[in-house]
Amino acid sequence: MTTEANQDSTICPEILKNDHETRESKVTCCSVCKPGSTLKNKTGGWRNFRPIYNYEKCTKCGICEIVCPDMSVKPREDGFFEYDYDYCKGCGICANECPEDAIGMILEEK
Numbered sequence: 001m002t003t004e005a006n007q008d009s010t011i012c013p014e015i016l017k018n019d020h021e022t023r024e025s026k027v028t029c030c031s032v033c034k035p036g037s038t039l040k041n042k043t044g045g046w047r048n049f050r051p052i053y054n055y056e057k058c059t060k061c062g063i064c065e066i067v068c069p070d071m072s073v074k075p076r077e078d079g080f081f082e083y084d085y086d087y088c089k090g091c092g093i094c095a096n097e098c099p100e101d102a103i104g105m106i107l108e109e110k
């Protein structure tokens with residue numbers, strides 16, 4: 001019988017490791033993952049710099065949400081935005097593209 005975990009492992013052994021499966025697999029590379037599996041990996045741990053908002057400068061234009069490659073910028077009910085630090089990799093694109101210079105990048109404390 002083919003389970004969802006087995007299907008994942010044939011495509012991406014790394015996912016099998018993350019799911020704590022016991023079946024042995026030799027991981028030599030991981031180039032293709034099953035579509036829709038990215039939420040299994042909290043990539044925010046890769047981050048060296050953390051974006052922070054200055055809400056006094058923000059005009060709620062939404063550009064930071066559009067340009068984030070990791071969909072880590074989330075709208076708030078008040079029209080401002082916030083970060084999902086579980087997935088933000090700290091690339092700084094949002095800070096570079098903000099027309100109001102309302103996003104700063106600070107060194108991540110680990």
Ligand code: SF4
Nearest residue numbers: 058059061062064098
């Ligand atoms: S890009 Fe800058 S001004 Fe626009 S919503 Fe984001 S933080 Fe605010």
Ligand code: SF4
Nearest residue numbers: 068088089091092094
């Ligand atoms: S630093 Fe990069 S990954 Fe994080 S919110 Fe900004 S654009 Fe997205």
